[in-house]
Amino acid sequence: MSRWIYEQDLVSQKYRILIAMRHDRIIRQIAADLGIGLQDLRKYFIEHLDMILLENLPARYEAALAAADHGDPVARAVGRALYTTYIPIVPPYVMDSIYRHVDAQVKSGTPLIEAAAKGRAMIREAMEP
Amino acid sequence: MKRTVDVNIPLGPVHPCFKEPARVKCETKGERVIAAEVELGYMKKGIERIMKGRPWQEVMFLAERVCGICSVIHNMVFIEAMEQISGIAVPPRAAYLRVIVNELDRMQSHLLANFSYCYTIEHETLAMYLLDCREQVMDALERLTGARVTCAYMIPGGVRCDIHAEDQVVLRESLDRIEKELHRYASMFGNGPMIALRSRGVGILTPVAAREAHVVGPTARASGIAEDRRIQHPTYKQLGFTPVVRYDCDNYARIMVRFDELFQSIRLIRACLDGLPKGIIRGGGICKAGEIRYSGEAPRGELTYSIKTDEVGRVVEIQIQTPSIMNIEACCHSMIIGADSIADVTATFVSADPCIACTER
Amino acid sequence: MSILQAIKNKVRSRSIHVSYVDVGSCNGCDIEVLACLAPRYDIEQYGIFVHNNPREADVLIVIGAYTHGWEEKLAPLWEKIPDPKAAIAIGNCPISGCCFDRRGSYVDPPVSKHIPIAAEVPGCPPRPTEILNAILSVRDLVFADWEVKRR
Numbered sequence: 001m002s003r004w005i006y007e008q009d010l011v012s013q014k015y016r017i018l019i020a021m022r023h024d025r026i027i028r029q030i031a032a033d034l035g036i037g038l039q040d041l042r043k044y045f046i047e048h049l050d051m052i053l054l055e056n057l058p059a060r061y062e063a064a065l066a067a068a069d070h071g072d073p074v075a076r077a078v079g080r081a082l083y084t085t086y087i088p089i090v091p092p093y094v095m096d097s098i099y100r101h102v103d104a105q106v107k108s109g110t111p112l113i114e115a116a117a118k119g120r121a122m123i124r125e126a127m128e129p
Numbered sequence: 130m131k132r133t134v135d136v137n138i139p140l141g142p143v144h145p146c147f148k149e150p151a152r153v154k155c156e157t158k159g160e161r162v163i164a165a166e167v168e169l170g171y172m173k174k175g176i177e178r179i180m181k182g183r184p185w186q187e188v189m190f191l192a193e194r195v196c197g198i199c200s201v202i203h204n205m206v207f208i209e210a211m212e213q214i215s216g217i218a219v220p221p222r223a224a225y226l227r228v229i230v231n232e233l234d235r236m237q238s239h240l241l242a243n244f245s246y247c248y249t250i251e252h253e254t255l256a257m258y259l260l261d262c263r264e265q266v267m268d269a270l271e272r273l274t275g276a277r278v279t280c281a282y283m284i285p286g287g288v289r290c291d292i293h294a295e296d297q298v299v300l301r302e303s304l305d306r307i308e309k310e311l312h313r314y315a316s317m318f319g320n321g322p323m324i325a326l327r328s329r330g331v332g333i334l335t336p337v338a339a340r341e342a343h344v345v346g347p348t349a350r351a352s353g354i355a356e357d358r359r360i361q362h363p364t365y366k367q368l369g370f371t372p373v374v375r376y377d378c379d380n381y382a383r384i385m386v387r388f389d390e391l392f393q394s395i396r397l398i399r400a401c402l403d404g405l406p407k408g409i410i411r412g413g414g415i416c417k418a419g420e421i422r423y424s425g426e427a428p429r430g431e432l433t434y435s436i437k438t439d440e441v442g443r444v445v446e447i448q449i450q451t452p453s454i455m456n457i458e459a460c461c462h463s464m465i466i467g468a469d470s471i472a473d474v475t476a477t478f479v480s481a482d483p484c485i486a487c488t489e490r
Numbered sequence: 491m492s493i494l495q496a497i498k499n500k501v502r503s504r505s506i507h508v509s510y511v512d513v514g515s516c517n518g519c520d521i522e523v524l525a526c527l528a529p530r531y532d533i534e535q536y537g538i539f540v541h542n543n544p545r546e547a548d549v550l551i552v553i554g555a556y557t558h559g560w561e562e563k564l565a566p567l568w569e570k571i572p573d574p575k576a577a578i579a580i581g582n583c584p585i586s587g588c589c590f591d592r593r594g595s596y597v598d599p600p601v602s603k604h605i606p607i608a609a610e611v612p613g614c615p616p617r618p619t620e621i622l623n624a625i626l627s628v629r630d631l632v633f634a635d636w637e638v639k640r641r
Contacts, residue, residue, distance in 0.1 A: 008562055013170035016596065020177060021448040022435060052167040055488060056342065056458040059450060063343040085341055142559075143567065145542040148520055149512050150559075170559035172514045178594035194589055197518025197615065241521060260528040267525070278518040278615050486517040 014046045014054055022058045030061075030087070033079070034120055036127075044127060049088070060086045074103050077116035083123060090126045098122045138471055142171050146249045146475040149485040153461060153478060160470045165461045172489040177447050185211055185285070185416050185442045192434075193279050195449060196487040198241060200279050201234035202427040203449075208283045210423035210434045211442075215285070217414030221406040223287040224364045229300075229401045230273055230282050232394040236307075237266045238428035239347075239387040239394075242482040246384055247318075249479045250327045258314050262307055269303050272296055287411035297402055308395050315388040328381035332464040332477030335378060342459035345452045346430020347390065348481050351375050351382035358426035368400050380480040387482075416442030427452050429482050451487035495637060502548075502574075502633045504537035508625065509547035509571070513564060514590075514597060515554030518615040519581035523551060525618045538625060544570045548633070549625060555583035555590045555597040556604060568605040574636040576608035576628050580621055585610050608632055 018027060031041045045054060053060075064086035075081070080099050083089045090098075102119040106112055136157050142150035150171035156164040176195055180188045185207075192207040193200040205227060212219065219227075240263040247256035267277050273292060274280035282289055292300075318324055334344070339352045349356055350373060357372035359365040373389040375382040420437040430452030437446040460481040465474045510523055526533040527540060544550065544567050556564070568577065579601055582588035587599030601607060608631075611624045 008559075010168065010170065013173065013559065016173060016175070021446055022450070050166040051169040052454070052458045052461060052488070055169070055454045059343040059455050060341070063340065067340060142563065143509070143511055143542055143544065147542075148524065149517065171557060171563075172512070172554070173557055173559065173596050174514055174555065174590045175594060175596040176590070179590065179592045181594070191589055194516040194518070194614075197516045198521055200516075200518065241524070244524075257527075257529055260525070261530060264525065264528050264530045277617070278522065484517065486515065486520075 010051065011046055014051060015042065017051065017054045018042050018045065023054070026058050026061050034123060034127075036124055044089075053088075057087065073112060074106055074115075075099060077112055078102050078119035078123070090123055094126045095123075098126070140471075140475065140478075144475070146245075146479060147483075148245065149483075151457075151483065151485045153465075153474065155465070155471065155474060157471070162465055162468045162471070162474060165465050165474075167457065167461045169485065169489050172485050174490065176490045177449060180444050180447050183444060185438070185444065188444050188447070189284070190279075190281055192449075193281060195490055196451070196484055197278050198238050198484060199234065199427045199429065199432075199487070201231055201282065202425055202432060204281060204283050205231055206423060206425035206427075206432050206434050207436075208285055209425065210421050210436050211285050211416050211438070212414070213423055214419035214421050214436070214438055215414060215417040215442075217286045217416075218412055220287055220409050220412050222291075222408045223410045223412070225401045225405050226288045226292060226410065227283055228364050228368070229292070229398050230270070230280070230288075232398050232401075233266055233270045233273070235428045236391055236394045237263050237270065239391050240266065242428075242479075243318075243384055243387055245479050245482075246380070246476070249476050250324065252321075252324060255314060255317055255321075255324075258310070258317075262310055262314070265303055265307055269300055272299065284411070285416060286414040287409070291410050292405075297405075300398070301402060304395050304398060308392065311388070311391055311395075315385075315392075318388065319385060325381065327476060328379065328384065328480075329377075330379050331473050332380045332383075332460075332468065332480060333378050334459060334464045338463040339459060342463070343455050344430075344459045345455055346427070346482075347383055347386045348456045348459065349430065351386045352378045356431070358424050358431050362425070365397075368397055368404075370397070380477055383480045383482075420446075429453055429456060429484060429487070449490060451484070451490070453482075453484040453487040456481045457483045457485075457488055495635060498637070499634050502636075503629060506536075506538045506549055506625065506629055506633075507543075507547045508533075508538055508540045508549045508551060509542050509544045510540070510551040510553065511542075511544075511564070511567060513552060513554040513560045513584070513601065514557035515581060515583050519553045519583070522615045522618050523553065523580065523621060526622055528618075531618045531622060533622060533625075536622070536626060538622075545572070547571050548575060549628065550575065550577045550605075551580055551621075551625075552577055552584050552601050552605070552607070553580050555587045555599045556601050557597055560604075564601075564604055574633055576632040577605055578624055578628060579607045579610045580624075581616060582612055582614045585612055588614060 031038045064082040084092045084095045102115045105115040138155045141152040152168035154166045155162045192203045244256045244259040274282045353376040355374045418440040422435045424433045433450040435448045584601040590597045609628045
């Protein structure tokens with residue numbers, strides 16, 4: 001495993017990107033949606049996403065709201081495309097298993113809101129490390 | 130998420146091909162790029178934080194200094210957003226003059242972008258031709274506005290200075306000359322076999338990936354997405370504007386879209402000069418309180434200002450979403466993945482016309 | 491002055507390698523430096539060659555108002571340039587911070603706090619001819635008789 005040369009600590013600079021007005025609103029929305037703390041989500045983003053993706057968060061979030069998962073209420077409720085391709089929080093294969101689980105629950109008679117809440121909990125678990 | 134790779138190649142921040150400092154960290158396997166990461170922070174000036182709490186008279190000049198290459202459009206979008214908030218009408222002559230200056234700015238920006246690309250693929254002859262052509266556009270811009278880069282031409286309710294009859298004649302002459310030269314350069318680029326080897330099929334951006342990253346401007350239009358904020362602009366509607374679209378999705382298409390837009394800009398300026406209405410150039414008005422999200426088409430794509438003002442015209446909240454953010458993101462996460470060599474990475478990066486000063490503000 | 495020194499002066503006056511570094515500007519000065527390359531101004535007719543490699547540069551052109559990202563980078567970059575060397579600040583930003591040096595911003599001007607600056611060209615942005623003129627003036631002041639002055 002090779003290492004980068006001239007590496008510097010980017011946490012403070014990434015944090016500066018996240019506290020801009022629209023970024024802050026989007027992060028608060030995602031945090032409320034997933035039910036995790038604001039600082040925890042910021043920490044997760046700082047550790048896992050690179051700087052240009054952080055800058056692009058609002059545009060990607062809005063593109064997802066406009067285009068992703070139309071015509072499938074279950075996928076929209078768990079944010080199937082939103083949290084994988086648009087904002088990469090969980091890997092696609094994990095999201096697929098979450099989606100299948102929630103979809104099965106909805107088909108077996110659980111109300112959509114309850115099943116989606118379960119799906120969110122699973123996303124939170126997948127985000128832990 | 131670190132993966133085991135053959136070689137990590139960081140490009141930048143000081144790199145011969147990049148005009149501005151950015152760091153692209155490529156993870157390669159052999160010569161093939163399998164992932165890339167961008168490190169910014171070399172240009173973060175916090176201009177939105179400076180703008181907060183200042184009156185529009187100051188923010189107008191600060192907005193220009195977000196980006197020096199596309200300074201006219203930053204000024205224009207901010208002023209038009211203020212006009213929308215306050216309900217100020219623009220005299221028709223001023224609206225046409227705005228289009229003329231905006232298109233001249235777009236021409237110099239596109240010429241600079243194509244110069245950078247030709248310089249990066251080491252076609253220095255064509256690069257120097259294009260840079261010489263750009264100087265003629267800069268002359269026209271200076272003649273109209275009085276400055277080369279930071280012009281501050283637009284003010285709420287009009288423009289700062291009028292275009293004289295002799296200036297119109299000079300502008301038409303220089304447009305004729307530029308168009309003649311550009312036809313030659315465009316065909317040099319379009320038909321050059323060596324350029325095609327370096328450009329065709331390199332840096333593919335699929336329309337699906339483009340929509341995911343919300344790519345805008347010439348980069349999106351080269352991937353077959355017919356998006357252009359100028360379609361919605363009232364003055365451009367009068368002039369009968371249709372966007373240029375290409376479907377090749379590669380470096381070649383992106384540069385050719387810019388060449389096509391140069392000719393389109395020349396046509397738009399000519400149409401403006403032909404139909405230039407008579408009358409005043411400044412209507413006047415008072416800036417009021419309000420909140421708006423307003424977009425305009427910068428040379429690199431859709432530029433959005435989200436502004437909230439108070440009753441004396443001070444800016445309370447502002448966020449600028451510049452086109453380069455989306456374009457660089459798509460470039461580094463889609464276009465350069467799978468590039469056959471590191472030499473293609475710099476060429477592809479430059480073909481998306483990155484502007485780091487815009488991106489970080 | 492020895493013959494050797496005269497030859498060195500002659501050679502150095504016609505071969506200046508320029509490296510430019512943008513430490514957080516608005517790009518306006520950047521494109522004016524690029525415009526110097528254009529056939530109209532033709533920077534190479536004076537023997538000045540612009541290519542961004544600090545290790546073989548003689549003149550470092552500094553543009554911009556020194557952001558935090560450069561804290562660990564600008565001084566090492568300056569040290570990599572071999573002697574004789576000179577740094578030129580282009581535009582208002584490296585001199586005073588221009589419009590960016592306000593409360594709440596992330597810049598730390600002037601650049602002369604961090605590396606020694608030999609010449610300053612004010613303007614927002616300065617014209618290409620002024621940039622060219624500054625490089626040529628610094629050439630005569632810094633590089634002529636450099637070995638004699640060093641003693």
